[in-house]
Amino acid sequence: MSVVTRVIDFTWKVGGQQGEGIDSTGEIFAQAMHRRGFYVYAYRHFMSRIKGGHTHYKIRVRSGPVWHRGDQDDLLVAFDQESIDYNLPQLRDGTAIVHDAAFVARVPEGRELELMPVPMTRLAEEQGRSIMKNMVAVGVSAAMLGLELADFETTIRDRFGDKGEQVVEANRKAFMAGYDYYKTHFTPRQVLADVVTDRPESAYLSGNDAIALGALVAGCRLLFAYPITPATEILYTAFKYFPRYGGAIVQGEDEMAAAFMAIGAGFAGVRAMTSTSGPGLSLMMESLGLAGIAEVPLVIVDVQRAGPSTGLPTKTEQGDLNTIVYGSHGESPRIVLAPSTVADCFHVMGRAFNLAEHYQCPVIVVSDLALGLSRQSVPVADLATGTWTWDRGLRVTDDELKDVTPGTFARYRLTESGISPRTVPGQPNGRFTSLSNEHSEISVEEESPENRVRQMHKRMKKLHGLDLSDWALEHHGPERADLLLVGYGSSYGPIAEVWRKLADEGARVGRLHLKALWPLPEAGLARYLEASRHVLVVESNYSGQVANLIKLRLGFKDRIRSCLKFDGNPFTANEIYRMAKEVV
Amino acid sequence: MARVTVMDYKQSIVEPSTWCPGCGDFPALAALQRACAGLGLSPDQVVVVGGIGCSSKAPSYFGAYGFHSVHGRAIPVATGIKLANRDLTVVVFGGDGDGYGIGLSHFLHTVRRNIDLVYMVMDNHIYGLTTGQASPTSRKGMKTKTSPYGTAEYPVRPLETALAAGASFVAQGFSGDVKQLTRLVEMAIKHRGFAYLNVLSPCVTFNREDTYDFWRENCVNLDDEPEYDPHDRTGAIRVVLQHEGLVRGLIYQEERPSFEAELPGLAKEPLARQFDLSFPEQDWARILKDFA
Ligand SMILES: Cc1ncc(C[n+]2csc(CCOP(=O)(O)OP(=O)(O)O)c2C)c(N)n1
Ligand code: SF4
Numbered sequence: 001m002s003v004v005t006r007v008i009d010f011t012w013k014v015g016g017q018q019g020e021g022i023d024s025t026g027e028i029f030a031q032a033m034h035r036r037g038f039y040v041y042a043y044r045h046f047m048s049r050i051k052g053g054h055t056h057y058k059i060r061v062r063s064g065p066v067w068h069r070g071d072q073d074d075l076l077v078a079f080d081q082e083s084i085d086y087n088l089p090q091l092r093d094g095t096a097i098v099h100d101a102a103f104v105a106r107v108p109e110g111r112e113l114e115l116m117p118v119p120m121t122r123l124a125e126e127q128g129r130s131i132m133k134n135m136v137a138v139g140v141s142a143a144m145l146g147l148e149l150a151d152f153e154t155t156i157r158d159r160f161g162d163k164g165e166q167v168v169e170a171n172r173k174a175f176m177a178g179y180d181y182y183k184t185h186f187t188p189r190q191v192l193a194d195v196v197t198d199r200p201e202s203a204y205l206s207g208n209d210a211i212a213l214g215a216l217v218a219g220c221r222l223l224f225a226y227p228i229t230p231a232t233e234i235l236y237t238a239f240k241y242f243p244r245y246g247g248a249i250v251q252g253e254d255e256m257a258a259a260f261m262a263i264g265a266g267f268a269g270v271r272a273m274t275s276t277s278g279p280g281l282s283l284m285m286e287s288l289g290l291a292g293i294a295e296v297p298l299v300i301v302d303v304q305r306a307g308p309s310t311g312l313p314t315k316t317e318q319g320d321l322n323t324i325v326y327g328s329h330g331e332s333p334r335i336v337l338a339p340s341t342v343a344d345c346f347h348v349m350g351r352a353f354n355l356a357e358h359y360q361c362p363v364i365v366v367s368d369l370a371l372g373l374s375r376q377s378v379p380v381a382d383l384a385t386g387t388w389t390w391d392r393g394l395r396v397t398d399d400e401l402k403d404v405t406p407g408t409f410a411r412y413r414l415t416e417s418g419i420s421p422r423t424v425p426g427q428p429n430g431r432f433t434s435l436s437n438e439h440s441e442i443s444v445e446e447e448s449p450e451n452r453v454r455q456m457h458k459r460m461k462k463l464h465g466l467d468l469s470d471w472a473l474e475h476h477g478p479e480r481a482d483l484l485l486v487g488y489g490s491s492y493g494p495i496a497e498v499w500r501k502l503a504d505e506g507a508r509v510g511r512l513h514l515k516a517l518w519p520l521p522e523a524g525l526a527r528y529l530e531a532s533r534h535v536l537v538v539e540s541n542y543s544g545q546v547a548n549l550i551k552l553r554l555g556f557k558d559r560i561r562s563c564l565k566f567d568g569n570p571f572t573a574n575e576i577y578r579m580a581k582e583v584v
Numbered sequence: 585m586a587r588v589t590v591m592d593y594k595q596s597i598v599e600p601s602t603w604c605p606g607c608g609d610f611p612a613l614a615a616l617q618r619a620c621a622g623l624g625l626s627p628d629q630v631v632v633v634g635g636i637g638c639s640s641k642a643p644s645y646f647g648a649y650g651f652h653s654v655h656g657r658a659i660p661v662a663t664g665i666k667l668a669n670r671d672l673t674v675v676v677f678g679g680d681g682d683g684y685g686i687g688l689s690h691f692l693h694t695v696r697r698n699i700d701l702v703y704m705v706m707d708n709h710i711y712g713l714t715t716g717q718a719s720p721t722s723r724k725g726m727k728t729k730t731s732p733y734g735t736a737e738y739p740v741r742p743l744e745t746a747l748a749a750g751a752s753f754v755a756q757g758f759s760g761d762v763k764q765l766t767r768l769v770e771m772a773i774k775h776r777g778f779a780y781l782n783v784l785s786p787c788v789t790f791n792r793e794d795t796y797d798f799w800r801e802n803c804v805n806l807d808d809e810p811e812y813d814p815h816d817r818t819g820a821i822r823v824v825l826q827h828e829g830l831v832r833g834l835i836y837q838e839e840r841p842s843f844e845a846e847l848p849g850l851a852k853e854p855l856a857r858q859f860d861l862s863f864p865e866q867d868w869a870r871i872l873k874d875f876a
Pocket of ligand 1: 636637638639640655678679680681682683706708710711712713714719787
């Protein structure tokens with residue numbers, strides 16, 4: 001067998017009606033590509049309903065790292081005409097469309113698209129069950145790409161092994177039916193069978209998976225949540241591992257319950273969190289204030305989706321930042337972290353728990369649907385532990401409490417940093433009553449103006465001078481730039497591609513990914529802004545929330561422009577590219 | 585440690601100075617103190633959690649750990665505390681507005697969750713702290729500041745509701761009988777599961793209808809009914825309906841595993857005692873293999 005090493009970069013998409021098993025077709029194909037040694041980025045487009053409505057699963061396959069689903073589609077497997085119509089704008093000219101021969105496919109005049117009818121439903125029925133058209137489609141795709149059954153064996157086994165040997169065999173047969181049909185009637189579009197990649201050992205997981213795992217490794221033992229797209233998968237992954245380490249997952253009756261349970265656990269000395277999306281976050285506003293004034297560590301993960309209200313529940317957006325930074329009545333300290341990549345999602349959780357316990361305040365980890373749900377190949381080396389060191393905050397030891405008269409422990413003692421060492425229930429002589437009311441140092445309700453001012457200063461000054469620039473700014477390119485692309489969350493991938501393209505064209509361009517949004521990493525950020533002629537802040541919302549925050553804190557109003565998108569879909573590279581060309 | 589006495593539980597620097605003289609919450613607080621001392625619990629192992637209201641201020645007046653949280657959310661806060669440290673005795677102490685109005689959903693769900701908490705509701709049929717508005721347990725037609733023409737709604741029936749929802753422990757006490765109340769609190773603390781104790785606790789300032797005298801005269805004391813069987817749910821619902829909620833004593837109790845015991849995986853040792861959380865490297869490597 002000749003060994004071929006060449007650049008591979010293509011996208012494959014399968015589309016059909018929701019409830020037809022489109023997801024499993026996509027998942028099997030993606031997993032197999034990952035195991036075959038490629039870098040994979042899998043993006044799921046779906047609607048807020050169980051049956052019906054167009055859905056598709058798009059997979060980008062590369063020989064090198066990938067953080068973006070890609071702007072265009074190279075191969076489309078369509079189970080209905082709607083899948084062709086809906087995806088037409090993305091279909092690259094020359095694209096092959098394999099479609100179920102059960103319908104007569106049409107493409108508009110003048111589009112160079114090759115239609116390849118395959119009787120997928122019929123072939124599946126011949127194998128016994130029409131739902132196996134999904135495996136037929138995988139077989140067709142394998143043949144189309146010059147791959148073999150062997151490349152899919154372990155994936156099929158892992159997926160159906162539980163259901164018995166017969167089911168595995170039936171799926172293998174369905175695969176071969178599609179494979180053989182394609183081979184007899186068409187020629188492969190590519191031959192990947194002998195491609196060897198040099199991808200290091202990698203894991204295939206989503207941002208949500210990584211958040212659950214990151215929390216586990218960071219010592220989180222209690223996860224309280226209420227189901228909501230696109231955050232629920234965090235629970236599923238946690239369910240697999242938390243119980244092995246004595247931890248538990250509790251489905252609360254609503255998001256208020258979840259957040260307040262997490263506060264109770266944090267107060268009692270355990271690393272606890274809650275995960276949600278916009279509607280749940282709105283319900284949690286009161287908890288931010290309580291954790292703020294009672295100075296309890298609290299970690300909230302917000303996997304953003306398109307609002308307001310129910311909005312587009314299965315579509316992506318980055319519209320929650322204002323709420324996260326300013327939400328809840330009164331003023332209280334909080335920290336907002338923002339992972340950009342799946343690996344970040346893993347590492348950020350340790351930092352979140354450390355900061356929450358160190359500063360005794362809420363930490364909100366803000367992700368988004370596109371980052372949370374897209375499974376990607378991530379080198380295991382990028383998921384190595386040790387990017388942060390343990391910090392469980394200031395705790396009073398039992399020894400230090402020996403001579404304390406019960407009831408006099410000064411939980412909210414005024415200190416230089418504003419941070420006061422805490423006790424947890426169970427510690428002898430350490431007792432105090434945590435209060436949502438304004439309180440004195442020994443935690444007694446107190447409303448005098450002097451005390452109020454002292455305690456406000458104490459709480460708010462905890463974060464004065466907190467500047468996470470040393471790790472929260474990922475910068476690439478020349479520091480002196482004509483254009484600086486700025487973003488956070490899932491825009492990482494498209495920004496990286498635009499940056500590469502502009503740089504290849506000879507532009508002096510940098511990119512900066514913000515991994516902390518509050519307090520803003522101002523020292524580092526100001527330096528980069530200072531050195532850039534134009535700044536383009538890329539974010540998925542209408543009003544430019546990050547750009548506004550930067551302008552508010554640092555100025556630079558004349559050089560900052562926004563690249564915005566709020567239609568529910570993630571950015572394409574081209575959208576950012578076009579805007580970038582307008583700016584420079 | 586020396587024998588625990590009631591004095592240990594009074595060792596709070598804060599006097600219940602915000603409560604009106606004669607408020608029904610005083611005897612209830614005393615009953616809780618006596619019960620904790622009577623059971624020999626160390627005050628450092630007890631946490632009292634309140635929401636917001638006159639009654640919810642109890643944690644500050646009690647010599648133990650406490651959390652005076654926000655309106656309606658005391659139960660979830662207490663739930664988090666208990667799961668974090670299952671060795672603790674966690675008592676929620678609140679009002680009828682806190683528990684049956686804004687926090688009703690947590691109450692019902694915690695009943696079915698059956699987590700090992702004690703839930704004492706100072707049911708005065710009025711909003712005390714906000715100076716006399718209608719509460720979910722105000723009787724129909726009661727005139728309050730927010731029902732100047734009399735309330736239009738029928739009251740919540742918390743006892744029947746809890747029984748119907750499957751509560752494993754339901755009792756009602758009366759602030760005019762501290763002895764019985766203390767015994768009920770002791771039983772509630774000893775009960776493994778969610779022990780719900782409604783307390784008829786007069787608001788002497790804003791409720792002139794539901795008074796000590798009224799409740800003393802009109803409440804049937806189940807302790808005086810030797811044939812009453814507190815292990816029969818149907819009978820319990822019947823007795824509560826029959827007397828329109830005016831019964832006191834242990835109404836229903838059933839032994840069944842508590843939530844912590846049923847949560848798969850939850851460590852037997854309190855999670856809060858794990859201070860060193862470092863994660864075994866080899867475990868992490870193995871977990872990553874699941875994502876190959
Ligand atoms: C979210 C919220 N809404 C309203 C209030 C105002 N509030 C404080 S206590 C209270 C009612 C208290 O009544 P109850 O729980 O019966 O306690 P009591 O004072 O009678 O003991 C209300 C409405 C609040 N603190 N928070
Ligand atoms: S207002 Fe009523 S409930 Fe509040 S302390 Fe006074 S008597 Fe008690």
